Amino acid sequence: MQKQAEDKQQTKDPNWSSRSVGSNWQHQAFYLAIKLGGRRLAYLMLYFVVGYYVLFSRLARKRASHYLRRRFPQASGVQQLWHCYRLILAFGMVLVDRAVVGIMGSESFETCLEGREELLKLRDENRGLILMAAHVGCWQVAISALGFLQRPVHMLMRREDGDIDRHYYEHAGIECPYQIIDPTGYLGGTLEMLGALKQGHIISVMGDRLLGSDRSTAAVNFLGETVYLPFSAYKIASATGAPIVAFFTSKEGPVSYRLLLAKVIRVPELPGRSAETFRPFVAEFSAALENYCQEHPYQFFNFFDLWLTQPQEMSAHKE
Amino acid sequence: MEIKAKLKQILIDELNLEDLSPEEIEDDAPLFGDGLGLDSLDAVELVVVVQKHFGVEIKDMEEGRPALQSISSLAAFIEDKQKG
Numbered sequence: 001m002q003k004q005a006e007d008k009q010q011t012k013d014p015n016w017s018s019r020s021v022g023s024n025w026q027h028q029a030f031y032l033a034i035k036l037g038g039r040r041l042a043y044l045m046l047y048f049v050v051g052y053y054v055l056f057s058r059l060a061r062k063r064a065s066h067y068l069r070r071r072f073p074q075a076s077g078v079q080q081l082w083h084c085y086r087l088i089l090a091f092g093m094v095l096v097d098r099a100v101v102g103i104m105g106s107e108s109f110e111t112c113l114e115g116r117e118e119l120l121k122l123r124d125e126n127r128g129l130i131l132m133a134a135h136v137g138c139w140q141v142a143i144s145a146l147g148f149l150q151r152p153v154h155m156l157m158r159r160e161d162g163d164i165d166r167h168y169y170e171h172a173g174i175e176c177p178y179q180i181i182d183p184t185g186y187l188g189g190t191l192e193m194l195g196a197l198k199q200g201h202i203i204s205v206m207g208d209r210l211l212g213s214d215r216s217t218a219a220v221n222f223l224g225e226t227v228y229l230p231f232s233a234y235k236i237a238s239a240t241g242a243p244i245v246a247f248f249t250s251k252e253g254p255v256s257y258r259l260l261l262a263k264v265i266r267v268p269e270l271p272g273r274s275a276e277t278f279r280p281f282v283a284e285f286s287a288a289l290e291n292y293c294q295e296h297p298y299q300f301f302n303f304f305d306l307w308l309t310q311p312q313e314m315s316a317h318k319e
Numbered sequence: 320m321e322i323k324a325k326l327k328q329i330l331i332d333e334l335n336l337e338d339l340s341p342e343e344i345e346d347d348a349p350l351f352g353d354g355l356g357l358d359s360l361d362a363v364e365l366v367v368v369v370q371k372h373f374g375v376e377i378k379d380m381e382e383g384r385p386a387l388q389s390i391s392s393l394a395a396f397i398e399d400k401q402k403g
Binding site for chain 2: 186187188189190191192194195198216232235236239271272273
C-alpha cells in the first residue's frame with residue numbers, strides 16, 4: 001500500500017524508486033475491502049499491514065527515517081519506531097481516502113478551505129496562479145476542491161512506469177479533472193506552464209521535489225539542515241507575475257480534510273537564473289512547509305532523502 | 320541591426336553566454352540540448368527577453384516549440400509577428 005511519493009527523476013539513485021511498494025494483489029485487496037466494508041475495514045487492515053512493514057521492512061523504516069530523525073531529533077530508537085508506525089499509518093490512510101473518494105464519491109469527506117476569499121482575489125489579478133503543494137496530506141483533495149475558482153488546472157506531474165497505485169478519478173472511471181504537464185516533455189513543460197499562466201489558468205507544482213530534467217535548486221534550511229529545493233517555478237512566477245500560493249492539505253479527522261492557503265509568495269521581475277536570486281522565495285516556501293510539519297508531524301509524505309546532498313551529486317549516492 | 324545579430328547579442332548578454340561571441344553562434348544550431356546547451360529555465364528567460372526587446376509574445380507551446388529551435392527560426396517568428 002505504500003507509495004513512495006517521489007519522482008524517479010529527482011535522482012538517478014539506483015536504489016530509489018517512486019513505484020508502489022506493495023504488489024498489485026495487495027492494492028486490489030484494499031480496493032475490495034473499501035467496496036465491501038468501506039473506509040473503516042480498509043483502515044482496520046492498515047493497522048496490521050503497516051505494523052508488518054514497520055517491523056520487517058528495513059527499507060520502509062529507512063525511508064521514513066530521513067524526515068523523522070530531523071522532526072524528532074531527540075527520540076530514542078523505540079520512539080522512532082513508534083513515529084515511523086504513525087507516519088506510515090497516516091500515509092496509508094490518505095491513500096485509502098483517495099481510493100474512497102473515487103470508489104464511493106467525494107461526498108464521503110468534508111473539506112474545510114481556509115483562504116477562499118484570498119484565492120479568489122489572486123485569481124482576479126488575471127496573471128494565473130501557481131499552487132505550490134508538497135508531499136503532505138492529500139493533494140488530490142486540494143485539486144478536487146478548486147472548482148470554485150472556475151479556471152482550468154494544469155498539474156506538473158509524471159507517473160512512473162509500474163506505478164500501480166490508482167488516482168481517485170481512475171477509481172471513479174471519470175476523465176482526469178486536470179490537464180497534466182509532463183516535466184520530462186519538451187523543455188520540461190516550461191512553455192506549457194507559461195502558456196497556461198498567460199491565459200489566467202492555475203498550475204500546480206510540488207515545491208519539495210525536482211521533476212524531469214530540472215536541476216535548478218536553491219539551498220534552504222528545512223528542519224534544521226540544508227535541503228535543495230527546485231526554483232524553476234519561482235523563475236516562471238518572476239517572468240509572468242503570477243503569484244505563488246503555498247497550499248497544503250491536512251487530514252483532520254476520519255472523514256475531514258483541511259485545505260490551507262499557508263503563504264502567498266510574490267516574486268518580482270528578476271533578471272538571470274541564479275539560485276541565489278531565487279533563494280529568499282524558496283526559503284519562504286520552506287518555512288511555510290516547516291510550520292506545517294510542526295503542526296502535523298505525521299503528514300509529511302516525502303520519503304526521499306531531501307537532506308542527502310546536492311542534486312548533481314545524488315547519482316553517486318547509495319543507500 | 321538585423322534580428323539574428325540582435326538575438327545573438329541578447330543571448331550572450333542576458334543568458335550568460337559571455338564565453339561566446341556572436342560569430343560563434345550558428346544561425347541554425349539548436350538553441351537547446353546539444354547546440355547552444357540552453358535549458359528549460361533559459362527558455363523562460365528567452366520568452367521574456369524576446370517580449371522585452373522585440374515586443375513579441377510567445378504565447379504557448381504551439382508557437383514556442385517551432386520558434387525556439389534556432390536563431391533562424393526565432394528570427395523568422397519575430398519578423399512574422401512584427402509584420403502581422
